[in-house]
Amino acid sequence: MENTLTPEALLAGVRQARLVAIVRGTDGAATGRAALAAMEEGFKYVEIALTTPGALTAISQVRAAAPAGCFVGAGTVLTKQDAENVESAGGQFVVTPSLAPSIEAAAGRGIAVLAGALTPSEAFEAMNRGATAVKLFPASIGGPGYLKALRDPFPDIPFIAVGGVGLGEAAGYWGAGAIAVGLGGPLFGDAGSGGDLAPMRGRARRFVALAAEYNGRAAEGLR
Template identity: 90%
Template sequence: MENPLTPDALLAGVRRTRLVAIVRGNDGPAAGRAALAAMEEGFQYVEIALTTPGALDAISEVRASAPVGCFVGAGTVLTKQDVDNVAAAGGQFIVTPSLAPSIEEAAGRGIPVLAGALTPSEAYEAMNRGAAAVKLFPASIGGPGYLKALRDPFPDIPFIAVGGVGLDEAAGYWGAGAIAVGLGGPLFGDAGSGGDLAPMRERARRFVALATQYDGRAAAESLR
């Protein structure tokens, strides 16, 4: 299946929307439904973690049903075999939690990569391996202040803050220079394991509204 999403297009789209959704659960079909629900509420980039049972089937189903302009990727992609599997399932981008062999493998195929890193050396290495952007994970360890310090020597590295980011924290990371935030539990709750989609949809709408209204001065408090 041809992938219309290039690394440059992913980067531009994530910069514009400021949001990436992360589904992780214990039920593949439920994770797929949650991913589609997030797309229907305005999320354009949604990853389904490979640690979710049935994740590859869910990715295939979401790819087939995604609204126009929405893209599904895979998270926790670590090995060459993982990249093979994700590509076969129709995944359009990959996300890693660390400096894994999957980064170079996917980048060599033209598959966009959001590569996990925490330290300055890891962030630099992730970009050298071909990542489109660096997933700062877990961002909550240092908060926006750490991200700001990290960007001082690396102003050209695009960072996405992931891990412990909720409505109250998102604007702080954007203000510190993150091009986007990645949202897992604070967005999906238990939806990826079969939980009620209604509250998840409401949280999704609030995140999308927050990102849309953010202008460099907006605060998450304004939408609470």
């Protein structure tokens, strides 16, 4: 299945959406349903963690059923084989928790990579290996202040804040320069393991509305 999402397109789209959804659970089918529900509520970029049983099947099914303009990727992609498996399953981008061999493997295949890093050296190295953007993880260790300090020497690195980011924290990271935030538990709760989708859908709508409001204020500030 041809990947219809280039690294450049993912970067531009994530900058606009400001949100990436991260779903993991104990049931691949439930995880797939949760991913599609998030897309139906306005999330355009959803990653399914490979630690979820049946993740590759879920990725294939979500890719086939995703609304127009929505894209599914894989999280916790660590090895060259992981990257190849994700591509074969139809995954359109990969996400790593660390400086893993999967970064070069995926980038070399033209697949967008959100590479996990925490320190200045790791962020620089992630981009040097071909990452599309750096997933600052776990962002909650230093908060928005740490991100702002990290961006001072690296203003051109696109950072996505992930880890401990909820509805009350997202705007702080955007204000510190994150192009987006990644949302796992604060968005999905237990939906990836078969929990009720209705509360998750409500949280998704609130996050999407918050991002739209922030974008609106930012646009007003530029006028």
